[in-house]
Amino acid sequence: MRQRVAADFAQARADLEELVRIPGCAFPGFPDEQIDRACQKVIDIYRAAGFPQVQRLDIDGGKPAVLAEAPGPPGSPTVLLYAHYDVQPAGDVSLWDSPPFEPSERDGRLYGRGAADDKSGVVIHAAVMRAFEGRPPCTLRVIVEGEEEWGGPFTDHPRSHPDLFAADAIVVADVGNARLGQPAFTTALRGMGAVTVECRTLAGAVHSGMFGGPAPDALMALITLLATMRDADGETVIEGIDGFDWDGADVDEADFRDIAGVDPDQPLIGTGSVASRLFSKPVVNVVGIDAPPTQGAVNAVIPEAKARVSLRVPPGLDAVAARDALIRHLESHAPWGVHVSVTPDVVGQGVRVDTSGPAYAAAREAMLQAYGTPVQEIGAGGSIPLVDSLLAAVPGAEILLFGAQDPLARIHAPNESVDLAELQRAILAEALFIRNLGSGVL
Amino acid sequence: MPQVRSDLERLVAIPSINFPGYDQSDVQRCAHACAELLAEAGAAPELIPSSSGVQTVRADIPGPPGSPTVLLYSHYDVQPAGDDSKWDSQPFEAEERDGRLYGRGAADDKSGVVTHIAVLRAFDGAPPVSLRILFEGEEEYGGDFEEWPTIRPEVFEDIDAAVICDMGNVDIGEPTFTTQLRGIIEGVVTVNTLAEPRHSGQFGGPAPDALMVLIKLLATLMDDEGNATIDGITGSDWDGADFPEQAYRELTGVLPGVPLIGTGSIASRLYSKPSVTVVGLDAPEVATAPNAIIPMARAKISVRIPAGVDAEEATEALARHVRTHAPFGIEVDFEPGPPANGSAVPVGGPGYEAFAAAMQFAYGVPSTQQGMGGAVPFVANLLEAFPDLEVLGVGAQDPLARIHAPNESIHLKELRDSIVAEAVFLQNLADSAS
Numbered sequence: 001m002r003q004r005v006a007a008d009f010a011q012a013r014a015d016l017e018e019l020v021r022i023p024g025c026a027f028p029g030f031p032d033e034q035i036d037r038a039c040q041k042v043i044d045i046y047r048a049a050g051f052p053q054v055q056r057l058d059i060d061g062g063k064p065a066v067l068a069e070a071p072g073p074p075g076s077p078t079v080l081l082y083a084h085y086d087v088q089p090a091g092d093v094s095l096w097d098s099p100p101f102e103p104s105e106r107d108g109r110l111y112g113r114g115a116a117d118d119k120s121g122v123v124i125h126a127a128v129m130r131a132f133e134g135r136p137p138c139t140l141r142v143i144v145e146g147e148e149e150w151g152g153p154f155t156d157h158p159r160s161h162p163d164l165f166a167a168d169a170i171v172v173a174d175v176g177n178a179r180l181g182q183p184a185f186t187t188a189l190r191g192m193g194a195v196t197v198e199c200r201t202l203a204g205a206v207h208s209g210m211f212g213g214p215a216p217d218a219l220m221a222l223i224t225l226l227a228t229m230r231d232a233d234g235e236t237v238i239e240g241i242d243g244f245d246w247d248g249a250d251v252d253e254a255d256f257r258d259i260a261g262v263d264p265d266q267p268l269i270g271t272g273s274v275a276s277r278l279f280s281k282p283v284v285n286v287v288g289i290d291a292p293p294t295q296g297a298v299n300a301v302i303p304e305a306k307a308r309v310s311l312r313v314p315p316g317l318d319a320v321a322a323r324d325a326l327i328r329h330l331e332s333h334a335p336w337g338v339h340v341s342v343t344p345d346v347v348g349q350g351v352r353v354d355t356s357g358p359a360y361a362a363a364r365e366a367m368l369q370a371y372g373t374p375v376q377e378i379g380a381g382g383s384i385p386l387v388d389s390l391l392a393a394v395p396g397a398e399i400l401l402f403g404a405q406d407p408l409a410r411i412h413a414p415n416e417s418v419d420l421a422e423l424q425r426a427i428l429a430e431a432l433f434i435r436n437l438g439s440g441v442l
Numbered sequence: 443m444p445q446v447r448s449d450l451e452r453l454v455a456i457p458s459i460n461f462p463g464y465d466q467s468d469v470q471r472c473a474h475a476c477a478e479l480l481a482e483a484g485a486a487p488e489l490i491p492s493s494s495g496v497q498t499v500r501a502d503i504p505g506p507p508g509s510p511t512v513l514l515y516s517h518y519d520v521q522p523a524g525d526d527s528k529w530d531s532q533p534f535e536a537e538e539r540d541g542r543l544y545g546r547g548a549a550d551d552k553s554g555v556v557t558h559i560a561v562l563r564a565f566d567g568a569p570p571v572s573l574r575i576l577f578e579g580e581e582e583y584g585g586d587f588e589e590w591p592t593i594r595p596e597v598f599e600d601i602d603a604a605v606i607c608d609m610g611n612v613d614i615g616e617p618t619f620t621t622q623l624r625g626i627i628e629g630v631v632t633v634n635t636l637a638e639p640r641h642s643g644q645f646g647g648p649a650p651d652a653l654m655v656l657i658k659l660l661a662t663l664m665d666d667e668g669n670a671t672i673d674g675i676t677g678s679d680w681d682g683a684d685f686p687e688q689a690y691r692e693l694t695g696v697l698p699g700v701p702l703i704g705t706g707s708i709a710s711r712l713y714s715k716p717s718v719t720v721v722g723l724d725a726p727e728v729a730t731a732p733n734a735i736i737p738m739a740r741a742k743i744s745v746r747i748p749a750g751v752d753a754e755e756a757t758e759a760l761a762r763h764v765r766t767h768a769p770f771g772i773e774v775d776f777e778p779g780p781p782a783n784g785s786a787v788p789v790g791g792p793g794y795e796a797f798a799a800a801m802q803f804a805y806g807v808p809s810t811q812q813g814m815g816g817a818v819p820f821v822a823n824l825l826e827a828f829p830d831l832e833v834l835g836v837g838a839q840d841p842l843a844r845i846h847a848p849n850e851s852i853h854l855k856e857l858r859d860s861i862v863a864e865a866v867f868l869q870n871l872a873d874s875a876s
Contacts (some may be wrong), residue, residue: 190643192643192733194733196728200697200700201696201697201700202694202695202696202697202700203695203696203697204528204695204844204847204848204849205524205528205844205846205847205848206693206694206695206844206847207844207845207846207847208717208719208721208744208746208846209624209626209746209814209846210814210841210845211690211693211694211712212712212717212719212744212746213704213708213711213712213715213717213746214690214694214702214703214704214708214711214712215694215696215702215703216668216696216700216701216702216703217719217720219719219720219723220660220663220664220718220719220720223657223660223661223720224661224664226657226661227657227658227660227661228661230654230658230769232769232770233770234650234654234769234770253648256648256649259645260636260640260645260648260649260735261636261637261638261640261737262635262636262649262650263634263635263636263637265773266634266635266650266772266773267650267770267771267772268648268649268650269648269649269650269651269770269772270647270648274647274648277647277648278645278646278647278648281647283642283646283647285642285646285651285653285654285733285735285736286651286653286654286657286725286736287642287653287726287731287732287733287734287736288725288726288727288728288729288730288731289653289723289725289726289728290727290728290729291720291722291723291725292524292525292721292722292723293722293723293724294630294722294723294724294740294741294742295462295463295722295724296461296463296522296524296722297721297722297742298521298522298524298721298846298847299521299626299719299721299744299846300524300719300721300846300847301694301719302719302720302721303695306728307728308728308731310642310646310733312642312643312646312647335664335666335668336666336667336668336701336703337701338700338701339699339700380643380644381641381642381643381644381645381646381647382641382642382643382644383643411641412641413638413641
């Protein structure tokens with residue numbers, strides 16, 4: 001298997017390069033034509049990989065997905081393989097060292113928007129099919145979504161079409177290892193919630209010299225309120241949102257600092273292990289504030305101010321309840337008797353994955369075989385709404401999250417890339433997992 | 443009055459914003475316009491450039507031999523307009539509504555410029571006392587001019603009284619001397635923690651978010667009651683008349699149901715205690731904010747300090763506070779702004795009495811005194827260099843003038859009365875001197 005995957009890898013890379021060249025972005029304002037082209041390219045790749053049935057799956061009010069199926073031997077387990085072909089916008093092209101939609105290899109990494117997130121997942125599934133030369137030991141069903149980054153209606157598709165997603169095991173190839181060559185299952189995803197908090201105190205701005213003092217400044221009130229969300233150590237302290245200590249692998253502090261780009265002179269914040277702070281404790285951040293900029297700021301008491309607050313919810317906690325707890329906190333901690341209004345915004349449920357089933361046993365063994373080292377369990381700070389939806393729609397399935405997006409992949413940022421050796425290992429791991437699961441020996 | 447109004451409209455049309463990033467040629471243009479208006483009124487003005495090239499307009503108009511010399515001060519530079527969308531008319535096109543003329547600088551302090559010019563015209567260019575008119579262009583941002591009392595003392599040595607026409611009355615029609623001015627200090631605090639923004643899902647938690655650091659820090663500037671709490675900057679109780687709470691609420695536009703903050707009398711909080719505001723903050727906009735950990739955040743802190751508090755020491759106290767209160771062991775940068783001392787002016791001298799009588803005449807009611815929240819660094823330096831000089835803080839900037847805010851305006855009748863008061867004052871002073 002190792003040799004077959006190695007021999008086929010040039011094809012996997014060629015598939016990936018062709019996909020990267022198509023800027024298929026599902027965000028409003030981006031052309032549907034590119035989405036259609038990307039969708040057709042996925043169909044072509046899966047047909048060429050030997051899937052006997054490949055079809056475009058139109059999603060009501062959303063972007064098309066691709067469904068590819070290959071039957072396994074009678075009685076073999078069914079494995080659903082998920083990835084998405086849509087990408088984030090490239091952002092500021094001047095920040096890229098090579099054009100975002102022209103694949104470019106440097107130091108063993110292939111650069112380009114989507115090279116990691118998640119066109120790497122798309123080509124992994126195709127390469128696995130080729131590795132079995134058209135005769136997989138399990139029934140394979142691949143679903144490749146076209147609107148993951150945007151968050152379209154596909155997220156609810158499993159709930160409305162549970163039969164389509166019915167499987168014994170589901171592989172979500174849209175994550176990665178904590179470091180290159182060290183295999184990992186992502187077994188916890190934080191949920192998220194967001195709110196907008198607004199404070200109005202005066203009818204208009206007034207001169208701070210003439211009026212400053214008794215007049216409650218809306219920005220100062222908002223700042224004082226927002227400061228109550230964190231304690232002196234930087235821990236998020238909101239009644240009703242409790243985290244827990246992460247019992248999987250820790251995250252190396254030096255690695256984290258490096259990947260996060262933390263200024264060498266500045267400390268990390270919070271308490272507990274880095275992994276706990278990243279995966280299993282709540283975190284609240286202020287991601288935006290509307291206030292006059294410092295440049296050109298006039299000496300005025302500010303009449304109104306607004307902030308967007310983003311909450312990461314510990315996996316296992318209901319994200320709606322957590323967001324409501326945040327709203328209660330903001331409504332009850334405004335200083336000086338000032339009132340604020342809080343508008344709830346999106347939530348995404350977090351996930352804790354059960355890793356005790358047979359698919360996990362097969363995958364654990366596959367990881368050891370592919371990487372030569374035992375697999376870790378890690379969390380992911382960000383939510384993947386589809387995972388929650390899959391868990392609800394297919395309650396009996398084991399869900400496995402792994403892939404080739406290592407922390408240096410810079411997904412969503414300029415200079416996104418995938419490590420080519422890591423991509424090859426991920427293909428091998430997925431192929432071995434399907435072989436192990438199909439052989440039923442584990 | 444039509445001429446006064448046309449002068450003011452002409453000046454408002456020039457966006458003389460002497461701040462970095464704004465077109466300096468507008469500032470020059472405004473200086474020239476002031477000089478032309480003075481020349482038309484019979485003076486022979488000169489333009490004196492500062493080290494940064496901003497021109498001070500000076501005109502000496504001799505009075506009868508032996509008459510006192512009076513300094514007439516105002517400034518022609520203005521604050522930036524801020525958010526244009528919050529103005530009901532164009533900030534640099536004067537527009538009249540309900541007896542008020544709207545536009546940036548219409549009150550602060552182009553009203554002062556046109557007042558002095560109108561007074562000169564009222565005497566047909568031959569005033570009963572000697573005048574020294576100074577229009578500076580560096581008041582709002584700071585510059586050389588405020589140092590003139592020490593670097594060019596000869597400009598002030600022969601002055602008997604100084605009219606600082608950059609103030610206003612407690613209310614329209616209630617003539618008022620401003621006798622105490624708060625000082626002001628400021629500084630910009632910058633927090634740098636990451637090389638660039640990071641996805642808050644992937645990195646949120648251990649990664650020090652610069653905006654969160656800044657928020658925690660800024661929140662330490664006030665206590666639970668809303669008093670400024672900067673170690674080393676203290677205030678006192680105001681022993682003059684209090685400012686009625688209801689009037690304050692109305693003038694300031696405090697929304698119904700919103701409490702006032704701080705402790706002590708309103709006047710204490712306005713004139714004799716420190717007050718702190720964050721006047722600017724750099725962060726992503728709410729509408730388009732991505733879920734990102736923020737690598738750099740910055741805020742401009744402005745603190746009003748009572749007269750008597752040394753502004754340089756207070757700036758050091760603010761810097762200390764910022765450094766020692768930065769949370770989570772994070773290091774922050776603090777860039778101090780220019781310090782401006784507050785001042786308390788001597789009252790009751792002959793100039794004061796002459797102006798008080800002129801106010802009685804012009805407004806028909808006796809004058810009162812008030813403190814002022816704002817700083818005028820030039821006045822502080824003038825008093826420091828010439829402690830016995832009679833400094834008369836007057837003007838037409840009533841509390842509804844919304845100076846430094848959108849929809850700044852001047853009340854035209856109030857402007858007229860303040861011109862009459864200044865003209866009568868010069869005559870009174872000449873009469874009492876002779």
